Amino acid sequence: MYRIVATEVPTPNSKLFMIDAPRIARRAKAGQFVVIRVSEAGERIPLTIADHDPENGTITIIVQAIGKTTRKLSELNAGDSVADVVGPLGLATEIEKYGTVLCIGGGFGMAAMFPVAQAFKEAGNKLIAVIGARNESLLLWEDRMREIADEMLITTDDGSKGRKGMVIDALKDVLAEGRKLDLVVAVGPVIMMRAVANITRPYGVKTMVSLNPIMIDGTGMCGGCRVTVGGEQRFVCVHGPDFDGHEVAWDELMARLTIYQPEEKVALEKYQCEACKSA
Ligand SMILES: Cc1cc2nc3c(=O)[nH]c(=O)nc-3n(C[C@H](O)[C@H](O)[C@H](O)COP(=O)(O)OP(=O)(O)OC[C@H]3O[C@@H](n4cnc5c(N)ncnc54)[C@H](O)[C@@H]3O)c2cc1C
Numbered sequence: 001m002y003r004i005v006a007t008e009v010p011t012p013n014s015k016l017f018m019i020d021a022p023r024i025a026r027r028a029k030a031g032q033f034v035v036i037r038v039s040e041a042g043e044r045i046p047l048t049i050a051d052h053d054p055e056n057g058t059i060t061i062i063v064q065a066i067g068k069t070t071r072k073l074s075e076l077n078a079g080d081s082v083a084d085v086v087g088p089l090g091l092a093t094e095i096e097k098y099g100t101v102l103c104i105g106g107g108f109g110m111a112a113m114f115p116v117a118q119a120f121k122e123a124g125n126k127l128i129a130v131i132g133a134r135n136e137s138l139l140l141w142e143d144r145m146r147e148i149a150d151e152m153l154i155t156t157d158d159g160s161k162g163r164k165g166m167v168i169d170a171l172k173d174v175l176a177e178g179r180k181l182d183l184v185v186a187v188g189p190v191i192m193m194r195a196v197a198n199i200t201r202p203y204g205v206k207t208m209v210s211l212n213p214i215m216i217d218g219t220g221m222c223g224g225c226r227v228t229v230g231g232e233q234r235f236v237c238v239h240g241p242d243f244d245g246h247e248v249a250w251d252e253l254m255a256r257l258t259i260y261q262p263e264e265k266v267a268l269e270k271y272q273c274e275a276c277k278s279a
């Protein structure tokens with residue numbers, strides 16, 4: 001069992017967990033993730049290591065509750081435990097000095113991008129951070145990102161903070177101004193990462209995306225996370241999660257994300273029904 005040391009609610013639709021996992025905390029690198037099982041009988045879900053503290057032996061994850069397992073996890077608090085945490089998994093992000101790196105995050109990607117953005121900054125790059133949400137209250141880790149970014153661009157769908165629009169609109173602005181970007185890194189919903197790759201392609205800007213397909217074991221055994229990149233089959237859990245966004249077969253990835261939707265719907269309804277009976 002892995003004990004939850006602390007929790008926070010950074011935004012109304014997310015929850016932060018600091019988990020006691022010393023072995024993972026010692027080895028974690030930017031871009032890696034863990035696979036968590038909330039209870040012995042539960043399914044495994046992949047979550048990015050948003051922060052880690054090797055001295056205190058803790059890792060931090062931020063979860064958006066969208067289905068049964070993420071909701072079950074989000075009900076836990078400090079002092080509770082999860083059945084297991086496996087990791088660090090996936091390849092660490094390849095950090096180099098490129099020049100100007102623009103990191104763009106949406107959804108849980110606003111926090112999941114943080115360690116990667118920090119590593120690019122520490123490697124001597126100029127960091128432009130772009131984060132966005134539906135409204136101001138849903139912006140994740142704006143304060144932490146502001147501390148490391150040379151330039152911070154915020155978007156909200158309703159215009160309550162920063163530029164009105166989506167993160168991709170801010171990226172379009174930067175490119176339309178003729179500014180030179182050496183690398184764009186995108187973390188978040190697949191639809192957003194695909195849009196980012198389509199926007200940067202005509203400009204020839206190298207674009208790295210952190211893919212989040214359905215995963216089961218997270219160790220290359222089940223084939224669940226298969227994607228096509230540059231015409232070749234890759235398993236995101238062992239060959240990724242980072243890939244060249246201009247090479248990803250996005251339509252295939254988006255179709256594969258929906259294959260269990262009927263089962264996910266039933267699982268969520270059953271869970272909500274059980275949760276209200278026990279309330
Ligand atoms: C490498 C990686 C890192 C991730 N990091 C984070 C993170 O830091 N924070 C966060 O909130 N979420 C993260 N996710 C997504 C998270 O794993 C899914 O939201 C979660 O598995 C959904 O489980 P559920 O039972 O709550 O919902 P479900 O009912 O199972 O699914 C709801 C929707 O989520 C998608 N989904 C389902 N299972 C997965 C899966 N195993 N992986 C990806 N998408 C799935 C499906 O499209 C589905 O429509 C990450 C995914 C990957 C692959």
Ligand code: FES
Nearest residue numbers: 218220222223237
């Ligand atoms: S999750 Fe099973 S092969 Fe990647």
